[in-house]
Amino acid sequence: MPSPIARMKFEVVLLTHRKHLRAKAAAVCATPSDADDLVQETIARAMVGLERLRSHEPPVILTYLLRTMGNTFLDQIKRKRNEVLQGGLHAVEQEPESPEVTVEYWRRLDDEDLQAAERTLSERQRQAWSLRLEGKSYREIAEVMEIVPGAVGKLLFDARDKFREVCLERLTSKK
Numbered sequence: 001m002p003s004p005i006a007r008m009k010f011e012v013v014l015l016t017h018r019k020h021l022r023a024k025a026a027a028v029c030a031t032p033s034d035a036d037d038l039v040q041e042t043i044a045r046a047m048v049g050l051e052r053l054r055s056h057e058p059p060v061i062l063t064y065l066l067r068t069m070g071n072t073f074l075d076q077i078k079r080k081r082n083e084v085l086q087g088g089l090h091a092v093e094q095e096p097e098s099p100e101v102t103v104e105y106w107r108r109l110d111d112e113d114l115q116a117a118e119r120t121l122s123e124r125q126r127q128a129w130s131l132r133l134e135g136k137s138y139r140e141i142a143e144v145m146e147i148v149p150g151a152v153g154k155l156l157f158d159a160r161d162k163f164r165e166v167c168l169e170r171l172t173s174k175k
Contacts, residue, residue, distance in 0.1 A: 013061050014043055014046065014065075017061070017062050017065055018039065018043075020062065020135075021039045021042060021043075021065060021066075021069060022035060022036075022039050024066065024069060024135060025038040025039050025042075025069065025073075028073055029073075038069060038072060038073055038076065039069070041072050041076075042065060042068050042069040042072050043065075045068050045072060046061075046064070046065055046068055062135070063134070063135070066134065066135040067134075070133060081108070081109075081110070108171060109167055109170065109171065113167060113170045113171075114167075116166060116170065117162075117163045117166040117167050117170070118163070120162055120163075120166050121159050121162060121163070124145070124155055125155050125156075125158060125159035125162070126159075127145060128141055128145065128152055128155040128156055128159065129155075129156065129159050131144060131145075132156060138152045138153060138156075
């Protein structure tokens with residue numbers, strides 16, 4: 001059990017990163033309440049791992065928090081997908097005309113679909129995508145990849161576009 005002082009210090013670090021966590025959560029969640037839930041669960045998981053993080057500096061803790069948030073988000077998606085699958089076909093009211101209309105439609109994707117979409121990305125797109133998921137800014141990605149930030153934006157735009165296209169093809173073939 002961490003000491004009260006260690007816990008307070010860690011809470012101060014969490015408060016300094018909460019705004020950053022909220023922004024990242026808002027970027028991946030469908031609603032503001034989902035983003036708030038994701039941040040809350042991320043912080044709860046981080047508090048459990050407090051002893052391991054106690055001696056680390058704030059940038060290391062932020063990296064840990066972002067990684068924890070990513071894992072928490074994936075856990076939530078898988079849990080929701082499983083709930084829909086267990087509920088059977090009656091759990092999904094009606095398929096939309098366009099798969100882009102609802103988040104529920106996208107939750108039908110399984111791990112194989114996501115891996116297939118990722119395999120279609122070029123090596124550079126995958127590298128930029130991975131760095132962005134780690135919470136790096138366009139400028140930081142540009143430095144790592146030795147390109148200009150505008151090129152990072154183009155790589156990520158193309159990666160999202162290709163990812164969306166492959167996922168839509170796989171979704172429509174599952175009808």
